[in-house]
């Protein structure tokens with residue numbers, strides 16, 4: 001049993017879209033499929049502006065550049081490596097803020113303590129699709145004149161009080177990697193409310209080329225090809241059904257895991273009116289459970305259940321970042337504890353009741 005199982009459209013469906021690119025003899029550079037996908041995704045996740053990319057990491061690199069962040073940016077150590085690397089590739093020093101014990105996102109009560117005069121922005125991660133404290137972050141950013149960017153790789157389609165996740169912060173990165181529910185094999189996007197950003201982002205992802213005569217920024221190649229857009233349009237046809245199936249699996253997991261001492265299943269914050277169903281994770285508190293995360297990880301892996309330690313190691317403990325002044329474990333106590341306790345369980349629509357019972361049985365020892 002794997003951690004996820006990618007949505008695979010029929011090859012007939014994929015071909016139906018590929019035929020459009022073949023007919024146009026147009027394989028990349030804002031082709032017809034790219035334009036259709038961008039528009040359909042805007043409708044699907046109710047975002048006003050979207051720019052597609054070849055992957056989420058390049059989208060994040062460009063988002064940071066589009067907001068002209070420099071100096072230091074406050075972020076979370078409890079994330080995938082790409083979040084932090086995207087800052088460093090922009091010559092920005094990441095400043096780690098500890099996380100909250102309830103939703104594992106940046107702890108906004110500790111945020112102001114790490115802001116200094118050279119801080120220019122906040123990079124939050126909506127971990128497991130649970131939104132950061134977006135209103136508080138907005139208030140703090142306003143007071144200190146900071147830009148806000150979110151890594152929303154886990155948050156495709158999330159709505160907070162019926163408002164789309166991409167309407168919070170200046171820009172939100174989405175990942176369409178094959179391990180994400182909606183995917184294009186490799187792909188990503190930036191979603192944002194300000195239409196003024198559209199041209200800057202779209203130039204930046206195309207080498208900074210404004211027109212045949214002008215190159216206005218040191219841009220990069222971040223474009224999504226027609227082949228990936230064709231896959232995205234095909235996957236979009238399967239998305240709603242898989243979403244419903246995952247919602248059912250999520251409920252079943254939650255019921256099966258009820259009242260197991262020391263095993264705390266992921267819960268979406270009460271303001272989430274639409275969830276992403278990207279991951280299903282449990283927190284294991286060893287003092288109450290009688291076993292620790294690493295023990296159960298080894299047991300399940302040797303039984304062929306491909307659970308994952310999302311996120312371990314903590315970014316602040318990587319060899320390349322542990323020297324940073326904000327990376328000292330003593331000042332990130334919650335993040336250091338939580339990264340030892342989280343376990344991502346297999347999560348996709350095709351999991352059967354007996355799969356779920358088998359997985360949960362390991363946690364009931």
Ligand SMILES: *Cc1c(COP(=O)(O)O)cnc(C)c1O
Nearest residue numbers: 055056057080082153175176177
């Ligand atoms: C998947 C993921 C990324 C990277 O996205 P790619 O599309 O693979 O580049 C970044 N951040 C988080 C939190 C992710 O889960």
